[in-house]
Amino acid sequence: MTVVNGEMAGTAGVDEGRIPASRRRRTRVAIGIQDLAFHHEVLDFLDRDPRMDIVGAVGDPDRFPGLLSSMHPDVALSCPSVGRALRAAAAENLKAPVPVMQVAEEMTVPVLRDAIDAGAAGVFSWPEERSQLAEALASMPAPGLHAPSRRGRVLTVLGVRGGAGATFVSTHLTAAFADRGLRAVLVDLDHEFADLTPALGISPDQRYRSVADLLPVMEELDPDHVEDVLFRHPRGFSVLLGPPAEVDTTERDLSRLSRAAVALLAVTYQAVVLHAPRRLGEAGRAAIRLADEVILVVGLDLFSLHGARRAVEALGLDAMAQPRIVVNQGTRSTVGPKDVERVLGLAPIGAIRSDRAVKRAQDQGQLLPRRARRAGSDVRALAEAVLAAGSDPEGGASRGDL
Numbered sequence: 001m002t003v004v005n006g007e008m009a010g011t012a013g014v015d016e017g018r019i020p021a022s023r024r025r026r027t028r029v030a031i032g033i034q035d036l037a038f039h040h041e042v043l044d045f046l047d048r049d050p051r052m053d054i055v056g057a058v059g060d061p062d063r064f065p066g067l068l069s070s071m072h073p074d075v076a077l078s079c080p081s082v083g084r085a086l087r088a089a090a091a092e093n094l095k096a097p098v099p100v101m102q103v104a105e106e107m108t109v110p111v112l113r114d115a116i117d118a119g120a121a122g123v124f125s126w127p128e129e130r131s132q133l134a135e136a137l138a139s140m141p142a143p144g145l146h147a148p149s150r151r152g153r154v155l156t157v158l159g160v161r162g163g164a165g166a167t168f169v170s171t172h173l174t175a176a177f178a179d180r181g182l183r184a185v186l187v188d189l190d191h192e193f194a195d196l197t198p199a200l201g202i203s204p205d206q207r208y209r210s211v212a213d214l215l216p217v218m219e220e221l222d223p224d225h226v227e228d229v230l231f232r233h234p235r236g237f238s239v240l241l242g243p244p245a246e247v248d249t250t251e252r253d254l255s256r257l258s259r260a261a262v263a264l265l266a267v268t269y270q271a272v273v274l275h276a277p278r279r280l281g282e283a284g285r286a287a288i289r290l291a292d293e294v295i296l297v298v299g300l301d302l303f304s305l306h307g308a309r310r311a312v313e314a315l316g317l318d319a320m321a322q323p324r325i326v327v328n329q330g331t332r333s334t335v336g337p338k339d340v341e342r343v344l345g346l347a348p349i350g351a352i353r354s355d356r357a358v359k360r361a362q363d364q365g366q367l368l369p370r371r372a373r374r375a376g377s378d379v380r381a382l383a384e385a386v387l388a389a390g391s392d393p394e395g396g397a398s399r400g401d402l
Helices: 036-047 060-071 080-091 110-117 132-139 164-181 212-222 223-227 251-268 282-290 302-314 337-344 356-363 375-390
Strands: 002-004 008-009 029-033 052-058 073-077 101-102 123-124 154-157 186-187 236-238 269-274 293-300 324-328 348-351
Touching: 002 223, 008 080, 008 101, 008 123, 008 154, 008 186, 008 348, 029 036, 029 060, 029 080, 029 132, 036 052, 036 251, 052 132, 060 073, 060 080, 060 251, 073 080, 073 132, 080 101, 080 110, 101 110, 101 132, 110 223, 110 282, 123 132, 123 164, 123 375, 154 282, 164 251, 164 375, 212 223, 212 251, 236 251, 251 269, 251 282, 293 302, 293 375, 302 337, 324 337, 324 375, 348 375
Parallel strands: 029 052, 029 073, 073 101, 101 123, 154 269, 154 293, 186 236, 186 269, 293 324, 324 348
Antiparallel strands: 002 008, 002 123
């Protein structure tokens, strides 16, 4: 059964698959479910839906009203017990002005009555009606849809093989954003190799905070938790580092934790740059789903072009907004930018020239200086191109202040 606008109706009342064609943004959903196993099940299911951004999830009913007030979602999804906490908060004028939907493992008369009393836009039985729930959430009209969103722009930098240049591009692109006065943060999603750590000059024996420090608060994650573990780079940007090698946890937990952290960072930062894993697994797909824009770094060699072609097909990049190709001209090659366009069907938007200063800086765990020439100048030009694309209403889903 479904409750819509306070009236009970069958699930046939949900118009499946009808999402307005003009909608260029994902629905921002906040989740409040008290039971831990139920919470994980719903979060994992919805987090895989490319039409939605999970901007926050808590299990404590008393914290859910505060989450809605701070994260400004398009819709709140709660279990019945959290829904009752929202009703209590509404009586004290603490409830954020967002629509509420409810989900329950058992559809009973008290559950339906509570949903009606709470003014829920819909109530769904889990797992029987999870597809209808996803459709209803994705179809929620966003308030002020055509007004500028507060959410920052999320950029994923992907290199499909070691040495492609994704670490160089992601670090220097973030630095270029910070140099322009933007609040910028870099997130290492390559938990297996964690290449950002040595690239930023952090030695293996140095104690530092990382995404692993968020594991104890994974179920109650909030912006303050994430902000507290960020590494502050001297160039003025922040970094969520990958875990140290000795951390004993699963990639599934780290990936889920990173996705939640990215959603929170996008609220407080104008530019969120994701350093994607080079392996085409679940973490790589998550990096693509999180992104407003994908930057694919391609070397001028046969193996790099082959890997890029596979990435475009395997990750579904050809079905979404087309990735922006950046050519890394690190070594001399008979392969040229025109060959890249011929193989991938996309013209590169920029190229990083071969530059001896890059290796010298990398060997010392440093970035190129702000006004570095050649490769440094190329990254600044790339940043300009990305900023221009973000401000173009016809260039894709523009979010935030870029």
